[in-house]
Amino acid sequence: MGKIKVVHYINQFFANIGGEEKADYPAELRKGEFVGPGMALNQAFGDEAEIIATIICGDSYFNENIETTKAQILEWVKELAPDVFIAGPAFNAGRYGVACGTMAAAVKEELGIPALTGMYEENPGADMFKNNVYMIATKNSAAGMRDAVKKIAPLALKLAKGEKIGASCEEGYLPNGVRVNFFEEKRGSERAVDMLIKKLAGKPFVTEYPMPDFDRVEPNPAVKDLAHTKVALVTSGGIVPKGNPDHIESSSASHYGEYDITGVMNLDEATYETAHGGYDPVYANADADRVLPVDVMRDLEKEGVIGELHTKFYTTVGNGTAVASAKAFAAEYAQKLVADGVGAVILTST
């Protein structure tokens, strides 16, 4: 058997084409080349496998032309007929993660070619695709490349050879809803004692079976009398007064902001901007109503569709922010909203 053939997908940034300004770079096929992280992967494969082609696409281009780009890339991959397809790793880059997840899942499902990707567990692409395709858990930035390659390369080889894939903790992929047996180093009772000692000491421990997701929020019944209801705006899109007075972080926010919009009819370029570091801020900065629609709400207020727009809005940055943090913020400002007599909230993202 010859070398295992690998096709690698990366974005414009990892291809050294450029950053956000080049995110509109269209899909490109480079046969016989490995680029950026492909170099590390190729090295990790040793004599067993080689990257026969690299596909590059700008993150915005992919996400804005998702169907056509996906079809184009699938066509290339089909023709190249690799033994395994690798996308990324995307770390905590949201649109890149979505692109990697989309392509790895599509190659696996539509072409029947083994595929995998890698990203940080809080990348939005993770929740979207981790149950569809093997996704190596990486750190949240490219500083984790070496670790990521160490896990991606062996799993790619196993997939290409059709070998049995071990449990998530053995192979390093994000838990994908499929429980896989394996032998631990210690017996269960000893692991239980270790876990209890940690739990008693308030130290971190990892449960072996996370209880099924409980955080399902039942939608509230429809607001009966919107015309007499005070409505508030809340966003994870990072809209803040110009200059970001409370220094909300552009990623992994540690707090939220509360700002008064009494008498504000419209969020303009001079007074508002976004603090969010995970999307192109140009259009949000030009007109922050695009993310936090104060202008439209004022119209509805005038027309009597809603009772009134609440005088304050709450904002944070969703980018890279832990669910636990987001939950804590919401638990706090929800109380304030209730205390202020707010009867409905419109929550906008990016």
Add this chain to the structure above:
Amino acid sequence: MRLEMGHIYIRDIQFAAESKIADGVLYVSEEALKAVVLEDEKLKSVSFDIAKPGESVRITPVKDVIEPRVKVEGRGGQFPGVIAKVDTVGEGKTYALKGMAVVTAGKIVGFQEGIIDMTGPGADYTPFSQTLNLVMVAEPVEGLKQHDYEAAVRFAGFRVAVYVGELARELTPDEVKVYETPTMMEGLKLYPDLPRVAYVQMLQSQGLLHDTYVYGVDAKKILPTILNPTETMDGAIVSGNCVSACDKNPTYVHQNNPVVEDLFAQHGKTLNFVCQIITNENVYLADKMRSSDWTAKICKMLDLDGVIVSQEGFGNPDTDLIMNCKKIEAEGVKTVIITDEYAGRDGKSQSLADADVAANAVVTGGNANEVVILPKLDKVIGTLDYVNKIAGASEDTLRPDGSLEVELQVITGATNETGFLKLSAR
């Protein structure tokens, strides 16, 4: 309470004219063993066999596994209330024959008994592929009801284990381990700064041959109570179970309970092992509520800081497990629970029948639904007549080449929920 446990290592078992233990070899008279079994008129006939680790031998349908022990000093005897007279055990001196077990087999129910493979992939999943097994296959007299047959085989197994254990009474153990727990007040004085920890053991008591006995009392009829952890080392708890083989606790597991063992290993170092609490897994809601209420109440009354809760069985007892966990946590006592999973053959289903946020520290013994191929072995002790029917098998289990396609469920001890083995899942 202090128990000195003498280990006598057995390295071979041979049938012989006279029963004795010499130089680590158990010589046992088949005639004497048969006489011990056939004391019970409900049993028509019995045969014995020996299965050794590594041999191409499959034992099925397995009922119970028992470690022979003998009480040499202190109150009571082995299996109090069952074989020995009722007396509180767990102190003094006991000898155990290590490296061997008595295995009882026979077609009792025909669908919830296990397989022990002494070699091959199946051997990796059962602790009893590592023991020298003295296997007893007993046949009932005509017309004996299943529950009477079960009781007869259960008692016969204990009598055989006691008979073999008695052979060690005058020997000198190869190794001695001491297990000692102080009284409540002594414990407070000795370990004022250590967290107070107990072991909550849930006993299978769904009934209809899903039973466990405590000092001879059917566990369905107990209220949660406390034991000194050394009591189980003298056979205070015995199995009467015909549930799925993978996660029932054979008597051997009660005698060698790994949670007790591993809590003792930390006793006086990182924690104060206060006691063992036993509760049941009855099927009626009122029983479940009462027992979990009482378990939580006892944890509170003992001022515990933490407990390890082990389950036995699956499905219905998942509700008992979660009720115990939730109520104990609500008393401010931290829990770690040990369970196993039924996530489907593809591993994609929810693993437990019940769940709660309080159960945030879980140890799993693996997915019992995972399929394994057990190759044909040269010899079968017992019978393959029921192998397509045992829990975890299917009508296609026995394949034309003699191999078995089964879920891990069929293997005795495979996903044990006292944490006896290293198997887990993620």
